Amino acid sequence: MVKIAPSILSADFAILGEQVSKVEQAGAELLHIDVMDGHFVPNITIGPLVVEALRPVSQLIFDVHLMIENPDLYIKQFARAGADIITVHAETCPHLHRTVQAIKETGVKAGVALNPSTPPDILEYVLGQLDLVLVMTVNPGFGGQKFIREMLPKISKIKAMLDRIQSTALLEVDGGVNVNTAGEVAAAGADTLVAGSAIFGAEDPAVAVQKIKEAAGE
Ligand code: DX5
Ligand code: ZN
Numbered sequence: 001m002v003k004i005a006p007s008i009l010s011a012d013f014a015i016l017g018e019q020v021s022k023v024e025q026a027g028a029e030l031l032h033i034d035v036m037d038g039h040f041v042p043n044i045t046i047g048p049l050v051v052e053a054l055r056p057v058s059q060l061i062f063d064v065h066l067m068i069e070n071p072d073l074y075i076k077q078f079a080r081a082g083a084d085i086i087t088v089h090a091e092t093c094p095h096l097h098r099t100v101q102a103i104k105e106t107g108v109k110a111g112v113a114l115n116p117s118t119p120p121d122i123l124e125y126v127l128g129q130l131d132l133v134l135v136m137t138v139n140p141g142f143g144g145q146k147f148i149r150e151m152l153p154k155i156s157k158i159k160a161m162l163d164r165i166q167s168t169a170l171l172e173v174d175g176g177v178n179v180n181t182a183g184e185v186a187a188a189g190a191d192t193l194v195a196g197s198a199i200f201g202a203e204d205p206a207v208a209v210q211k212i213k214e215a216a217g218e
Contacts, residue, residue: 002186002216004209005030005063005172007196009045010143016050017057023199024060026206027213030085031060032174032194034143035078037068040092041141048074048081055082063132063194065113065174067140068092072099079106087111087134090122100129111172115139116148120158130169133158135190138175143196147176152188159189179215186216 006028011019020031033051038044051062064083068074071088078086086103090112093099103110111132112123116139123133135155138145151173159171173190178198185193195212202208 002182002190002213003029003170003192004199004212005032005192005194006199006205006209007032007034007143007174007194008200009034010196010200012200017054019200019205020054020058020060022205023209024058026209028209029061030063030192031058032196033062033064033083034196035064035066035068036141039069040089041067043141048077051078051081051083061085063087063111063172065111065134065194066092067113072102075099075102075108076106079103079108083108085109085111085132087113087132089113089115089140090118091115096122097126097129100126104129111170113140113174114154116151120154120161123158123161127161127167127169128165130167132170132172132192133162134172134174134194136175137173137177137181137185140175144201145176147178147181152184155185155188155190177212179211182212182215183217 006023036045061084109131113134137151172192174194177195199208
């Protein structure tokens with residue numbers, strides 16, 4: 001059974017709390033929170049303040065996706081703000097093993113994200129430590145981009161790597177996920193689907209959550 005992680009990047013920030021409640025009631029399991037710094041990616045979004053503000057109004061698993069340089073500097077702040085999972089990009093972490101340990105030391109689950117051009121091998125020696133692997137199926141920075149189909153074999157490859165070590169880590173896919181792509185993403189081995197524009201850009205985000213679940217083969 002796939003889990004759905006609506007990305008608030010495409011939500012209406014003027015009524016953010018209401019939007020989160022809507023997807024929570026619709027059966028989403030996680031809330032995907034995209035943090036961008038204008039350096040690692042060409043966009044600036046939200047920080048720990050927003051995570052902190054949403055924490056009391058939602059029981060969802062807060063899945064914080066850090067698209068920032070020097071993520072080590074902000075791990076504690078996001079943990080304190082209420083993150084349940086903190087995911088860093090392998091491309092931003094010269095000492096990836098240390099960064100993963102630093103996340104876990106805060107009591108939060110640790111994830112690693114890979115850009116489309118980054119090979120899965122980079123995960124090999126940290127995989128056993130991870131609670132989540134995030135495969136980017138767009139180049140990070142913006143919502144509403146087109147799904148990169150060449151990532152399907154990469155999802156399957158990482159799924160096999162996880163199975164080989166009997167990992168229970170979530171295999172999450174982010175970018176261009178909608179009713180048309182959810183089926184093949186799930187078939188490739190993903191168990192957690194991020195969707196931003198397909199959910200918050202829909203007329204009814206609650207219906208969109210259900211439709212994506214169905215499309216993923218529920
Ligand atoms: C992209 C972000 C995504 C984004 C997905 O840089 O990491 O989480 O919100 O948006 P959609 O689902 O519209 O591709
Ligand atoms: Zn994301």
